[in-house]
Amino acid sequence: MASQACLLLQKQLKDLCKNPVDGFSAGLVDENNIFEWSVTIIGPPDTLYEGGFFNAIMSFPPNYPNSPPTVKFTSEIWHPNVYPDGRVCISILHPPGDDPNGYELASERWMPVHTVESIVLSIISMLSSPNDESPANVEAAVSDCRLS
Template structure:
């Protein structure tokens, strides 16, 4: 067990519980494992996902913060930047360094200064403003671009379902 990473994660969890955030809450899946967090995302008013309560799981590697955690929606999610299996695809969760495809600059990718809060703020921003240039879910990106009304209807259904599952 990497003491530095577990200490850092305990500190971040403590800070989040002392001053909760309006758009998400975080807690441990199991008190004996600091590396697995349950996240509840409450998207801002004015976004398509407003009114929803989306469950997600953040899994940290033992070498955090050198390497990024992964974030996966456990609730259904229809979004261009979320894979069909729920994994979130945003630049700051990509490993540090240069992108082998040349799409992202190293400065856009994971940096050890990121915290759970900065990650979650990026995810909330992603919900409001998808990047359909580099989609994780091709079908959602296509619907976002070509049939926005259908996209909105589908998102409305998952928002209602997420609220009912609470």
């Protein structure tokens, strides 16, 4: 029997195939693994990333949607909210509930209502508006502040 995570991810994949969203494409890395997706994001207009194509892997845990996926760019990207190894650091990808460090509200963190589409749209928004307050890549945050 397919798990709730499998069924939900299959539905989201089907929806994205039927109704593609401007700004990105997504599909499975391997047809036999619904838990690992390949995502290509088109650099948003009026940003340093405009016109670029950025590839990432989205990996879902077996208890999705109760826990968030991880997203890691496989393309090189220099951004305050992307770790040097490519992992994306945004609030909606942080575990649900209160932030042990007190930086984020529970409402800003992962919630099971998020979908592949809402996650990728949040990443596109992150590319347009970096959060320098809580950088994953301090060097990129410092240079980004100098560019502003």
